[in-house]
Structures are given as structure tokens and as C-alpha cells.
Amino acid sequence: MALIRWQPFRDIERLEPFGEIDTLQRQMNRLFDRLMPTDGGESMSFAFTPAAELEETEDAIHLKLEVPGLEKQDFNIEATSESISISGERKSETKTEENGVTRSEFRYGKFQRVIPLPSQIQNDKVQAEYQNGILRLTLPKAESEKHKTVKINLG
Known part of the structure; x- marks a missing residue:
């Protein structure tokens, strides 16, 4: 061998x-x-996906999205009774330097998140706030969902 x-x-x-x-x-x-x-970062073949956090209380669903570097007018938010759709675009800042190299690890481009909700909401009463790079949505639950009791049978 x-x-x-x-x-x-x-x-x-x-x-x-x-x-x-x-x-x-x-x-x-x-x-x-x-x-x-x-x-130099002008084109990106994939978009970034902002991180989300969802908390459900008795009366509402609270959703937070981490989207720094955007302005309020950069968002498009649409709500149905079962889901929320958030889209926007982070535009790149074009920088040129004559005597150096610019390296960027920031992600630019369009994004869209469609988040299914655990309960039905009153989509006409959604409240939105954007501050310090965090988009906060308060999604009030539909009246039928607030006091919903489900009977469980032992089989």
C-alpha cells in the first residue's frame, strides 16, 4: 500500500x-x-431586510422595525386585518474621494416586509411613529379578537 x-x-x-x-x-x-x-456600492443584487420585533398584548399588537437612515416619507405602510406590509428604500449617498478609497458595508436599496399577524386588527386605527431609526406600529385588535374564547375538547 x-x-x-x-x-x-x-x-x-x-x-x-x-x-x-x-x-x-x-x-x-x-x-x-x-x-x-x-x-463602489451603486448596485446591489439583493435588498436588505430590516429586523422586526412583534409583541402581542390583550388590546393590541406592537410591531417595531429597525430601519435607520430613512426619512418618514421613505416608507409605504399598508395594513389589512390579517397582515401588515412595510416597504421603502434606503438610497445610497454617492461619495467620491480623489486621494483615498471609500469602503462601505452599509446596505442600500429597496426593502419590503409583509408580516402576518397573529390576530385580526382594526386596520383603519393603526398608529405609526418613526424615531431614532425605529419604526413603531400600534395595531389595535379587532373587537371580536379581544374577548375570543375557544373551547378545547379532550379527545
């Missing part, structure tokens, strides 16, 4: 300089090239 030394950077069978790790690295680079812009 012959012992063959494993060289992850060299494919021994083909005697090529591209081994397993190099192949994996090239595949990962191609994946990130598709996802991340290479033109």
Missing part, C-alpha cells in the same frame, strides 16, 4: 496547481462577486 501525501493546494491526480481548497476558494469568490457590488 502506497502512502500519498495530501496536499490541499495541489490536485495530485491531475497534477494541477488547483487543489481542493483553491477550488473552494474560487467558488466562494464567485458567489460573493454575484452578491456584492464591485462598482
Whole structure:
């Protein structure tokens, strides 16, 4: 039995300089090239998804969305009795520097969240507030949901 030394950077069978790790690295680079812009952040092939927090009380559902860097007019909020749809766009600030490099990890572009609600709400009485990068929605429950009792049968 012959012992063959494993060289992850060299494919021994083909005697090529591209081994397993190099192949994996090239595949990962191609994946990130598709996802991340290479033109200074002007185009992005995916949108960001703002983080959400939902709390249900006896009278209302409270929803918070983390969306820093937007203005009130950047939002479009629509409510049905069973879901809430929030969309908007974070526009990039174009910066050019003559004597340096600008690197940005901020995510820009359009976003949309459609959040199904655990209870029906009165969609004509939704209250919204935007402060310090947090969008807060108070969604009052429908009267039929406030005192809803469900009979559970033991089978």
C-alpha cells in the first residue's frame, strides 16, 4: 500500500496547481462577486431586510422595525386585518474621494416586509411613529379578537 501525501493546494491526480481548497476558494469568490457590488456600492443584487420585533398584548399588537437612515416619507405602510406590509428604500449617498478609497458595508436599496399577524386588527386605527431609526406600529385588535374564547375538547 502506497502512502500519498495530501496536499490541499495541489490536485495530485491531475497534477494541477488547483487543489481542493483553491477550488473552494474560487467558488466562494464567485458567489460573493454575484452578491456584492464591485462598482463602489451603486448596485446591489439583493435588498436588505430590516429586523422586526412583534409583541402581542390583550388590546393590541406592537410591531417595531429597525430601519435607520430613512426619512418618514421613505416608507409605504399598508395594513389589512390579517397582515401588515412595510416597504421603502434606503438610497445610497454617492461619495467620491480623489486621494483615498471609500469602503462601505452599509446596505442600500429597496426593502419590503409583509408580516402576518397573529390576530385580526382594526386596520383603519393603526398608529405609526418613526424615531431614532425605529419604526413603531400600534395595531389595535379587532373587537371580536379581544374577548375570543375557544373551547378545547379532550379527545
